[in-house]
Amino acid sequence: MFKPKKYIIEVETPHHGGMKEKEIKKHGLKPSEVIDFSASLNPYGPPKVLMEEIWKTKKEDIQYYPESDSLQLKKKISTKNNLKPENVIVTAGMSELIDLVAQTYVKEGTSVVIPEHTYGEYEPSSKLNGAEIKKVEMPEYKIEVEKIKEKIDKNSIIYLCNPNNPTGDLLTLQEIKQIMDKTNKTNSLLIIDEAYHDFLENPPNHKELIDRNNDIIIMRTYTKAYNIPGIRVGYGLSNKKHINYLMKTKIPWNIGNIPQRVIKTLNSQKASKFMKKTRKKLIKNKKHLKKQIESMGLETTNSQANFITINIGNASKQRKKLLKHGLIVRDCSSFGMPQHIRIAVRKKTENQKLIEALKKTT
Incomplete structure (x- = not known):
């Protein structure tokens, strides 16, 4: 059989966050029933200005x-x-x-x-x-x-x-x-x-x-x-x-x-206003979320981004426990941090569901 160059065989495919449909179904859940904390996306997007532009699509854009x-x-x-x-x-x-x-x-x-x-x-x-x-x-x-x-x-x-x-x-x-x-x-x-x-x-x-x-x-x-x-x-x-x-x-x-x-x-300018407004919300949400996590005795890294990385002890086990509650977090084992999970900062009500689930599972 004709083989690829040796590097192809040796390289491992990197792991990423996000919903895995097969895994979700295994727990009897639908994607719409799950809150995804594993992908560090802005929960307030996409902005209206972009969606309006999508609806302007014409035949010529494809032809x-x-x-x-x-x-x-x-x-x-x-x-x-x-x-x-x-x-x-x-x-x-x-x-x-x-x-x-x-x-x-x-x-x-x-x-x-x-x-x-x-x-x-x-x-x-x-x-x-x-x-x-x-x-x-x-x-x-x-x-x-x-x-x-x-x-x-x-x-x-x-x-x-x-x-x-x-x-x-x-x-x-x-x-x-x-x-x-x-x-x-x-x-x-x-x-x-x-x-x-x-x-x-x-x-x-x-x-x-x-x-x-x-x-x-x-x-x-x-x-x-x-x-x-x-x-x-x-x-x-x-x-x-x-x-x-x-x-x-x-x-x-x-x-x-x-x-x-x-x-x-x-x-x-409209997109800049959207980002400024949502950034302000996320910074406020993050501050509140981090305070609650640390009040539970859990250690976090000094994250300046829109996510918080938590020392949870066993990331793989904790991820499975939280999935039963309809919450997906990022197991950081692939980053060489098997004790940590990474959670995206989301809307206030969603963050509170995560806190409640962490109190039950840690």
């Missing part, structure tokens, strides 16, 4: 090939971020962008530096292209700048999720600059994953690091902030040089006409 480089959407994104269209690449979710980075830059033996407890897609995409993975220890589940710098060799690629998933800790702009001092000296490439950027009140402005001399790519997605995982659109910000390299790797027509059109509405 014709889309812009291969998503130019009109690029213009909207670049304007919102005070950059030029040449500084933007639009991808089918952040997952495609992670894959593009690996295809474009990872060679046999490339050193890829990844924190030991972080998002699971960086490692397999790098391994598939022959990378040598270097895991960075996270004492007390925190990313430490010096430990990152120690692992950076010449021509390395460094992945940082900021705020980090699943711990939620956040590196400041000054800390990112310290890491960039090392990447610049070693001719290395820094990748910053900002999937949860929109949930921060005062996010570090990494855009100022994008110039012609800095080797940095910032990855973002609309999925989390606007609760639209069914519309696969993400984007990358970088200098013209790196965007051109990534565009050569990207497949043509990766984003259809309909997603390109409706996502443009999320770069509008």
Whole structure:
């Protein structure tokens, strides 16, 4: 039998949160009866402005090939971020962008530096292209700048999720600059994953690091902030040089006409108002939820994102117990944290159901 390259056989498929229909049915439940705390999405989305645009879909949106480089959407994104269209690449979710980075830059033996407890897609995409993975220890589940710098060799690629998933800790702009001092000296490439950027009140402005001399790519997605995982659109910000390299790797027509059109509405003033309003609600809900969890004697990580990660003792068992109550949480075993569960901050009434279930099951 004709076999794939050896990396395909060796790589493990990463685990993700979200509802598993087979598992839900096993407990005699329907998806509509379950509250999903495992996917860290904005429970107040999708915004009305996006839904209205979806209903404007015409036959022509389906009949014709889309812009291969998503130019009109690029213009909207670049304007919102005070950059030029040449500084933007639009991808089918952040997952495609992670894959593009690996295809474009990872060679046999490339050193890829990844924190030991972080998002699971960086490692397999790098391994598939022959990378040598270097895991960075996270004492007390925190990313430490010096430990990152120690692992950076010449021509390395460094992945940082900021705020980090699943711990939620956040590196400041000054800390990112310290890491960039090392990447610049070693001719290395820094990748910053900002999937949860929109949930921060005062996010570090990494855009100022994008110039012609800095080797940095910032990855973002609309999925989390606007609760639209069914519309696969993400984007990358970088200098013209790196965007051109990534565009050569990207497949043509990766984003259809309909997603390109409706996502443009999320770069509008109406969408900004939606995000500001819901961010305020989620910060308030999180503060209340965290206080209740810790009053039960449970430890949490210092999460700055829209989720809370809890030391529950045995994550797998606790997840099964909560599922019987119609609640899905994220077992963090796949992150190397088998004692922890991650819960998304949801609406106040939903959060209260989780608290009541935790009191019964812990």
